[in-house]
Amino acid sequence: MAAVKQIREAGTAAALANHETIDLAKRHLVQPWPYAGEIGAEARSLISGGEGIYITDGEGKRLIDGPAGMWCVNVGHRREELARVMYDQAMQLSYNTPWYTMNEPSAVLAERIAAYAPGDLNHVFFTTGGSTAVESALRFMQFFNNARGRSEKKLILSRGGAYHGSTYLSASLNGRPRDRDWMDGADELVVKLSSPDAFRRPKGMSVAAFADMLVAEFEATVLRVGADKIGAFIGEPVQASGGVILPPENYLRRIRKICRDNEILFIADEVVTAFGRLGHVFASQDVFDIDPDIITFAKGVTSGYFPLGGMVISERLLEELRRSNHPTAMYAHGLTYTSHPVGCAVALTNLDLLENGILTHAQNVAPYFQQQLKTLEDLPLVGEVRGIGLMACVECVADRESKNPLQLDTNVGMRIDRHCHELGLLVRPLINMCVMSPPLVITRDQIDDMVGILREGISRTMDDLRHEGVWQG
Numbered sequence: 270m271a272a273v274k275q276i277r278e279a280g281t282a283a284a285l286a287n288h289e290t291i292d293l294a295k296r297h298l299v300q301p302w303p304y305a306g307e308i309g310a311e312a313r314s315l316i317s318g319g320e321g322i323y324i325t326d327g328e329g330k331r332l333i334d335g336p337a338g339m340w341c342v343n344v345g346h347r348r349e350e351l352a353r354v355m356y357d358q359a360m361q362l363s364y365n366t367p368w369y370t371m372n373e374p375s376a377v378l379a380e381r382i383a384a385y386a387p388g389d390l391n392h393v394f395f396t397t398g399g400s401t402a403v404e405s406a407l408r409f410m411q412f413f414n415n416a417r418g419r420s421e422k423k424l425i426l427s428r429g430g431a432y433h434g435s436t437y438l439s440a441s442l443n444g445r446p447r448d449r450d451w452m453d454g455a456d457e458l459v460v461k462l463s464s465p466d467a468f469r470r471p472k473g474m475s476v477a478a479f480a481d482m483l484v485a486e487f488e489a490t491v492l493r494v495g496a497d498k499i500g501a502f503i504g505e506p507v508q509a510s511g512g513v514i515l516p517p518e519n520y521l522r523r524i525r526k527i528c529r530d531n532e533i534l535f536i537a538d539e540v541v542t543a544f545g546r547l548g549h550v551f552a553s554q555d556v557f558d559i560d561p562d563i564i565t566f567a568k569g570v571t572s573g574y575f576p577l578g579g580m581v582i583s584e585r586l587l588e589e590l591r592r593s594n595h596p597t598a599m600y601a602h603g604l605t606y607t608s609h610p611v612g613c614a615v616a617l618t619n620l621d622l623l624e625n626g627i628l629t630h631a632q633n634v635a636p637y638f639q640q641q642l643k644t645l646e647d648l649p650l651v652g653e654v655r656g657i658g659l660m661a662c663v664e665c666v667a668d669r670e671s672k673n674p675l676q677l678d679t680n681v682g683m684r685i686d687r688h689c690h691e692l693g694l695l696v697r698p699l700i701n702m703c704v705m706s707p708p709l710v711i712t713r714d715q716i717d718d719m720v721g722i723l724r725e726g727i728s729r730t731m732d733d734l735r736h737e738g739v740w741q742g
C-alpha cells in the first residue's frame with residue numbers, strides 16, 4: 270500500500286523501487302499470452318527506459334533492443350521529435366469523434382500513405398493496431414461481397430505459420446499450433462494452407478519445386494472449395510512471428526495472379542514489413558513485386574510511440590461500392606479511436622524521420638546485418654539463419670540432418686535469451702528460434718556487438734545443454 274500511495278503522490282510509476290513494481294504486477298496485472306498456471310501472477314523483465322537501439326532494464330542494465338520492442342520501434346527509442354509532436358497535437362486537439370467529425374493529421378497522413386502504396390491503393394482506414402487493421406480488412410471483404418450480392422463468397426484463405434492478431438476473427442487465421450490449441454476461433458470461416466517455410470520443405474525437394482507445390486495446393490483449394498465461396502487470401506509477405514519465413518521466389522506473384530483470376534481479394538498483412546523493416550514504406554511492390562487489393566499496417570507507422578494501425582484499400586473496390594449506390598448497405602465498422610489525431614500526427618513525424626535518412630540507412634546496413642548474422646551458422650546448434658532487410662531468425666535444431674527441433678523445444682530460445690540478457694542483448698525467443706529485428710538506426714558497430722553477444726549466448730547455451738546431457742552436438 271505504501272508503494273501505491275507513493276505513486277499517487279509522485280503521479281508516476283517511476284517513483285517505485287523495482288521489487289515494488291514487480292509485486293504490483295504480480296498481484297494485479299494480466300500480461301499477454303500467459304500460461305494458465307501463471308495468469309495474473311507473473312513477473313516479467315522490467316524495462317525502465319530506452320534510447321536509440323538500447324533499453325534499460327529494472328536493474329539499470331543497458332541492453333540492445335534486439336526485437337525493437339515487438340518489431341515496432343523502427344526509428345529507435347527516445348526520439349524527441351515524436352515526444353514533442355505528441356505533446357503539441359494533444360494541446361492542439363487531443364481527440365475528436367470520427368463518427369461525424371474529422372481532423373487534419375488523419376487526412377494528411379492518408380494522402381502520404383496512399384502515395385507510397387502500390388497500384389490503385391489510395392484510401393486509408395485507420396485503426397488502433399494490427400489486429401484491428403486485419404479485422405477491418407476482413408469485415409470490409411464481407412461487406413463488399415454482401416453489397417455485391419455475393420453473400421456466399423466469404424471464406425478466408427490463411428497459411429500455417431501465420432500470425433494476424435488477437436481479436437476473434439484475426440486470431441482465427443493464426444497458423445502456429447500453440448496459438449490455437451486452447452483458444453476458440455471462427456473456424457468455419459477459414460481455410461488453412463501450408464506454411465511457405467522452405468527450411469522445412471520435404472526432404473530432397475528443391476525450393477523451386479516446393480514453390481510449385483504451394484501454388485498447386487492453392488489452385489487445388491480454390492477448385493475444391495470453389496472460387497464463388499472464397500472472399501480473400503491473407504498473407505504476411507514475410508511471415509514474421511512464424512520465424513521470419515521468406516516466400517520462395519515468385520510464389521507471392523503466382524498466388525496474386527490466381528487471386529485476381531478468381532476475384533479473391535489479396536490482403537497483404539504488412540503489419541511488420543511496412544514502414545522501413547525491409548527498407549521501404551511498403552514491401553509488397555518494392556520488394557516482392559505484388560499489388561495487393563488491401564494492405565494492412567501498424568507497428569512501425571508510429572514506431573510504437575502511439576497505438577495506430579490501418580488498411581490501405583484499392584480505389585477500384587471503393588468505386589465499385591460507390592457505383593452500386595445501394596440505399597441501405599453500410600460498412601458498419603469503426604472504432605472510437607479511428608483516425609486518432611495524436612496517433613496520426615506522430616505517424617506524420619515518424620514518416621518524416623524515415624524519409625529523411627532512416628529508410629536509406631536501413632537499406633545500406635541490411636546486407637551487413639544479414640551477412641554478420643549468417644556467420645552464426647558455424648555453431649552446431651544453429652540449423653539456419655535466414656532473413657531479409659532488418660529482420661532475421663536464428664533457428665536452432667537438435668541436428669542438421671533431421672532438423673529436429675523437438676528435443677530442444679525445452680525452450681532453447683528462452684535459454685539463449687537468458688544468457689544474452691546477462692551479456693547485454695534482449696532477443697525475441699520463439700520456442701527453438703531467436704528473432705532479431707532491431708531499430709532501423711542500428712550501426713555496423715552495433716551490429717557487431719549484437720552478433721558477438723548472440724554468438725556467446727548460443728555458445729553458453731550449447732555448454733549448458735551438453736552438461737545436462739540433453740544434446741551432444
Ligand SMILES: Cc1ncc(COP(=O)(O)O)c(C=O)c1O
Pocket residue numbers: 339397398399400401403432433434435505509510538539540541567568578
Ligand atoms: C503480421 C501481423 N499482423 C497482425 C498483428 C497484430 O498486431 P497488433 O498486436 O498490433 O494487434 C501482428 C502482431 O505482431 C503481426 O505480426
